[in-house]
Amino acid sequence: MNSFEYASPNSLDAAIGLLDAKFGETEILAGGTDLVTCLKQNLVAPKRLVSLKGIPSLKGIDISGDKATIGAMTSLVDVLENKTLAKEFPALTQAIEAIGSPQILSMGTIAGDLCQRPRCWYYRQGFGLLGQEDGKSLIPEGDNRYHAIFGNAGPAYFVNPSAVAPPLIALGATLEITGPKSKTRQVPVAEFFRTPATADERENVLAANEVITKIVIPIRGMSNGTYEIRQRQGLDWPLVSASVAYGGKDGTKPEIVLGHVAPIPWRVPEAAAHLVKFAAIDVAASKAAEAAIKGAKPLSKNAYKVQLAQTAVKRAILAASGAKV
Numbered sequence: 001m002n003s004f005e006y007a008s009p010n011s012l013d014a015a016i017g018l019l020d021a022k023f024g025e026t027e028i029l030a031g032g033t034d035l036v037t038c039l040k041q042n043l044v045a046p047k048r049l050v051s052l053k054g055i056p057s058l059k060g061i062d063i064s065g066d067k068a069t070i071g072a073m074t075s076l077v078d079v080l081e082n083k084t085l086a087k088e089f090p091a092l093t094q095a096i097e098a099i100g101s102p103q104i105l106s107m108g109t110i111a112g113d114l115c116q117r118p119r120c121w122y123y124r125q126g127f128g129l130l131g132q133e134d135g136k137s138l139i140p141e142g143d144n145r146y147h148a149i150f151g152n153a154g155p156a157y158f159v160n161p162s163a164v165a166p167p168l169i170a171l172g173a174t175l176e177i178t179g180p181k182s183k184t185r186q187v188p189v190a191e192f193f194r195t196p197a198t199a200d201e202r203e204n205v206l207a208a209n210e211v212i213t214k215i216v217i218p219i220r221g222m223s224n225g226t227y228e229i230r231q232r233q234g235l236d237w238p239l240v241s242a243s244v245a246y247g248g249k250d251g252t253k254p255e256i257v258l259g260h261v262a263p264i265p266w267r268v269p270e271a272a273a274h275l276v277k278f279a280a281i282d283v284a285a286s287k288a289a290e291a292a293i294k295g296a297k298p299l300s301k302n303a304y305k306v307q308l309a310q311t312a313v314k315r316a317i318l319a320a321s322g323a324k325v
Helices: 012-017 035-040 076-081 083-088 090-097 102-107 110-115 165-170 281-292 304-321
Strands: 005-007 026-029 048-051 061-064 067-071 174-178 184-188 211-218 222-229 240-247 255-259
Touching: 012 211, 026 035, 061 083, 067 083, 076 083, 076 090, 076 102, 076 110, 083 090, 090 165, 090 222, 090 240, 090 304, 110 165, 110 211, 165 222, 165 240, 165 255, 222 304, 240 304, 255 281, 255 304, 281 304
Parallel strands: 005 048, 026 048
Antiparallel strands: 061 067, 067 211, 174 184, 174 211, 222 240, 240 255
């Protein structure tokens, strides 16, 4: 690990003022559960690390009226243990609970989970964000068991690793992002992620000198749930996940969002439409699950993910309805 300057400001403005306008010179430290690993693996080598841990305004949960506001630095365990969030947004708490590691839950933050870097082993072994050598991708003909089955026409084949992104998108959540001169912007979580076209790009729209300050989730009374499929219990990333939300008091369109199957959380609106076409939830779940996997293009070693995605969607819908899965 290279040496770096460590800064721990106690205000948001001070923190943003310490960030460079370009990626590479500075990095933001939230919980550190991913960044410390990236530092050790020399995936990033910043000259300055800016910690957000000493900024009180970035922590806490406020539930009032028709929305829930979660500070970006709120720990995952605090989100998990909030009874109102668990009641209104089981899709979110189910996704967090499945992380399984008490250490990650205690140290990890909700915004940090959104911003973690891909777990692609080509990237983690130093072949760059796109897993290339001599300008050619190593992934299509390499070990691609855990790579994308959607959105993988190239050059990105990694899968988005966030646990909370699919449920937040399904629930219609919005991020508040603050940059220099206290300028803020609102970005729906559904529009936060992007597929990089080059190895120098990042996987989201956050600028190098911007900070996520809060997550706002509308309370709509929607039935919602998350179902994940993984190889083992405990700390591990899912092979596939699915988050769903439907119903509610304001006629909001249903959402189905797949996780760990594409470089971005993968929305399948055509599948979600089946949740309003069929009154019987078991029929709707089956039809939606079948529609969710249309267009999948598995690589040489990950075709198994297609069936897992179908199963995850069906079980997420049934779980959201209160049925046994």
